[in-house]
Amino acid sequence: MDDKTTTLQRPFFSSEQVMAGADKMYRQRLSDIERAGYLDKDELFLARIKKVAQVLIQQAAQDFPETRTWQWEIHSSSEHEETAYSMAGGKILLNQLQIERWSLNDAELAMLLSHEIAHAVLEHNRLEYEQALVLFPAWHQRSFEELEDAVDNDESLLRALAPLCKQQEEEADAAGLRLAQRAGFSMISLVNFYKKLSRNSANPNFDSKSHPAPARRWMAMRELALQLSK
Numbered sequence: 001m002d003d004k005t006t007t008l009q010r011p012f013f014s015s016e017q018v019m020a021g022a023d024k025m026y027r028q029r030l031s032d033i034e035r036a037g038y039l040d041k042d043e044l045f046l047a048r049i050k051k052v053a054q055v056l057i058q059q060a061a062q063d064f065p066e067t068r069t070w071q072w073e074i075h076s077s078s079e080h081e082e083t084a085y086s087m088a089g090g091k092i093l094l095n096q097l098q099i100e101r102w103s104l105n106d107a108e109l110a111m112l113l114s115h116e117i118a119h120a121v122l123e124h125n126r127l128e129y130e131q132a133l134v135l136f137p138a139w140h141q142r143s144f145e146e147l148e149d150a151v152d153n154d155e156s157l158l159r160a161l162a163p164l165c166k167q168q169e170e171e172a173d174a175a176g177l178r179l180a181q182r183a184g185f186s187m188i189s190l191v192n193f194y195k196k197l198s199r200n201s202a203n204p205n206f207d208s209k210s211h212p213a214p215a216r217r218w219m220a221m222r223e224l225a226l227q228l229s230k
């Protein structure tokens with residue numbers, strides 16, 4: 001509604017600023033994981049995820065030309081609590097334990113990666129920061145670094161941004177599925193990733209404020225797959 005229009009009319013941050021900030025936070029995160037002894041422990045696994053990611057990144061370069069100059073990076077963690085995530089500019093982290101536990105084949109892995117790539121390509125970090133400023137204009141008085149931190153840690157900001165996060169999850173699912181399909185991965189396997197997500201979830205029907213229920217995501221992907229294959 002109005003919030004969205006305001007955001008679009010007033011880009012508060014440049015993509016470059018957000019990518020530079022993301023790069024710094026990513027580096028910090030990687031060094032923490034390395035210090036804990038969980039970073040890139042398995043060379044074969046790392047080679048596998050990089051190979052699958054490469055196919056998707058090449059497709060993204062065709063579909064989203066602005067990403068051609070990005071320094072994409074992908075690493076793996078074998079820490080139990082870690083979940084897959086991506087940051088502005090294509091900085092991605094996957095959890096090896098999750099991928100092995102779910103026995104993801106390459107196309108299912110491609111869906112996981114493509115979802116993360118879609119978050120980066122759609123500039124979800126930047127839009128989140130801008131929405132925070134629209135909802136809480138007082139943040140204009142503070143530094144960008146503080147805002148970056150608050151978006152991940154401040155309770156009231158997290159609560160206020162939850163609906164946007166949920167919308168971004170749905171967008172990354174749909175854009176990710178389209179990207180991976182164009183890159184040549186099997187639609188059945190791409191959708192099957194969401195079946196595994198749902199089956200491996202303790203509460204597959206739980207729709208939280210910030211995340212759509214896994215079962216609903218699976219259904220949405222089945223429907224999109226049907227549309228795309230018509």
Ligand SMILES: [Zn+2]
Pocket residue numbers: 115119168169172
């Ligand atoms: Zn996501």
